Amino acid sequence: MSAGEEKTARGETRSMWLLSSPALIILIFAAAGPLLIMLVYSFLAPGKYGNVVWEFSTDAWVSTVLTRDIFDGTLSLADAHLKIFWRSVKLSLITTFFTFLVGFPTAWFIATRQERSRAALLFLITIPFWTNLLIRTFAINQIIRTEGMLNTFLLWLGVIDEPLILLYTDFAVFIGMTYVYLPLMVLPLFAAIDRFDMRLIEAAYDLYASRWQVLRKVILPIVKPGIIAGSILVFIPSLGAYVTPRILGGGRNMMIGNFIEMQFGPGRNWPLGAALSVLLLVIVAAALIVYTRAATKEGPHG
């Protein structure tokens, strides 16, 4: 490369940086900045009325999973915290799985319709996004509460003798999250199925595959990118869900989101809230890496 070429190449690099600088500045201030503040706060001591005291402390991090005995100061596992973590992960996994179970046939149905009805059906899928999440969750609350529509209907049918207690249980949170996040599963699945060449089904069927084998050996491996995208889009917001467990789970069936909020509110322990937030971020990132690695590595014989 001659000196002149090198100079123009360097000039191009510089103008590229210049052109992307507005986006970079926004990213630094809006994304990296707050994260950095969280990280710093998690190593400080809590103030008496909220906020933080500027002295280094690892107490917040220790108390994310451990608890110090008030009397003898010994450390033991913080059962309450772990329970909340476990409930969050469990509910998110179940939600992801069920949205897939319901979302896959739905997406398949839409993708195999005629062009015109397809657009209409996709439009219907997006309609829930038009209403505030809080209102939709309250609507679910109205349906499943003890004197709600569901119980009234089942009692009238004679299926049950006394109302089911659904509200303020993990099951209620699961119903709410499955309802709220279902479109996020259906849309990427639809995109993947829409690209799927239906003639491959005939080919597999011709080559002695049973219906189940056609699904497992041909359809699922090919639409896998859609399954991965949908699962990520459902799992991540589920893990950090705040409104749904708050309204449908009540005070007892907390998830990580509610627990973090509590530290910044009545708990008055900002460093713990910050530490929990960073921990949640790390868990999600780790889960994502492990999941996508496993999902993309797995061959057709897996």
Next chain:
Amino acid sequence: MRDVAIEAVSLRKVYGTDQHAVVALDDVSISIRKGEFFTLLGPSGCGKTTLLKMIAGFETPSEGNILLNGHDITEQPPNRRPVNTVFQSYALFPHLTVRQNVGFGLSMLGRPAAEIDEVVNRALGLVKLEAMADRKPQQLSGGQQQRVALARALAPSPEVLLLDEPLSALDLKLRKEMQTELKRLQLELGITFIFVTHDQEEALTMSDRIAVMSSGNLLQVGTPKEIYNHPVNRFVADFIGETNFIPAQVAGTTATIGGDIALPVDPASPQGSHTLAVRPEHIRIVPSGAEATLRALITESVYFGTDSHVRLRLANDIELVARFQSDEAGGDAPPVDTEVGLIFAPGALQVLED
């Protein structure tokens, strides 16, 4: 009847209901022998693909039955039929390698891995693709994908191989190559091939027997020679090769065209008002002085290398097309406006019902 592979009995397929019903197949019966290269030929929409799909099991007939080796398979789903298809679009599995594609059928049948490996290697050898075994279909050319589709359909050793216009996506040179290749494979393996095409040349060069179809009906079944030389009606004659059609009045052994030109025809010809058909290459052009059946004037001459296509006008303004073979001396067709004599090869003049 032991040597019959596929037997179709009064197959009927109707799409839609009542007023909007479309008849795709209208009472088609056909017998395809074991080890035969059988071609279903016809224009698009003639029902040839519908018939093929019925044999594969993707379409169920509205009426009629399909027998394979004497057993009724009409109700059997495609995955239970020992019949494999080479699809027009190839339909290769994009997530599998060439090797896995070819082995798919056998692995679905639950064969042991060692056997699958062996058969796949043999099938890939057959289509000369051993070197591509670990590639994905997207990394192959159209011709190579075609070979993979062929190997994939052959690997499970089907009783009958169905080919749905498999060569239509290839360019001319590749298509010629694959025609020879297919014929070689069929002779080597002795499997019954049922080949669907709308290309009459392809049908003539490859087939043992051809079935010509039109709008859901079977018009004629026969060897390429029978079909070419003795078409049963005007549609078959028109669809296969080039033909001159002249309206004629037939009485006894004489066909009269244009009112006053009498030509000799076969005594078994249908009598009355019909169409006289003659292939361009069955007309011989001789100098005007020589003895000839007819006199004509050359109105147009197009040079094609091996021969010239010559347009002729008879008295009464009837037009004919003939071929003038080029000879080694480079002898060309006589120039336009030359008067010539015409001689018809024996049996060249055929009376066809419309």
